[in-house]
Amino acid sequence: MSAAVDAIVQALSSVELENVFNPYAERCPLHDRSDAPRRRQQNLAMSLETAVDLKVRTIWIARDLGYRGGRRTGLALTDEVHLDSYSVLFQGLRVAKATKGPAIGERTATVIWQMLQRLAEPVFLWNVFPLHPHEPGAPMSNRCHTRRERQACARFLHDIMDLLQPETVIAIGGDAHRAVDELGVSAIQVRHPSYGGQNTFIAQIEQAYALPPCRTPDLFTQPA
Secondary structure (H helix, E strand, O other), X not given: OOHHHHHHHHHHHOOOOOOEEOOOOOOOOOOEOOOHHHHHHHHHHHHHHHHHHOOOOEEEEEEEOOXXXXXXXXXXXXXXXXXXXXXXXOOOOOOOOOEOOOOOOOHHHHHHHHHHOOOOOOOEEEEEEOOEEOEOOEOOOOOOOOHHHHHHOHHHHHHHHHHXXXXXXXXXXXXXXXXXXXXXXXXXXXXXXXXXXXXXXXHHHHHHOOOOOOOOOOHHHOOO
């Protein structure tokens, strides 16, 4: 592991905030394997190393980790159902499942990965707030991170940008775009696929990558 990647992973693992789950340091007593934090650290470290080696040109940035996705995998916009797809995108990178039981899916991750699988190049995925914020007393919930929380983790976005030197940053959703703008990162905004935005998101990514149109059923209008 390079010194730069190790510094990012170790610093991120040291962050402690109230009503925030740090998947690189904490173990969920309900779902995680005994070595889950280490597995997620390794997933992130290997992803960063591989992104550097592949000279990834684009970063997609969303808002924060969700309880069905990145909280479990340690990978932004990626649920357990798509870990194999993640490996393929990064040319055989072996990422590890950190939880017990069956793989859990997430609707946003499903739409994201439907598009990533259509691309001819790897994309690095990140979050403005790279941890899982939840409601007090409800660890299996999602909430938007606060400005104070974002500022506490602002260095990590800049560290990722310095490490990868991307040509293009795509911010997924208005919250993510406003946050990266506040942190001084220039990004192209696309619609978040949830809350009726799936078809718009797909069309905007198709336009950005010159892909032929392809519509799929709206996952956010179907039962969970």
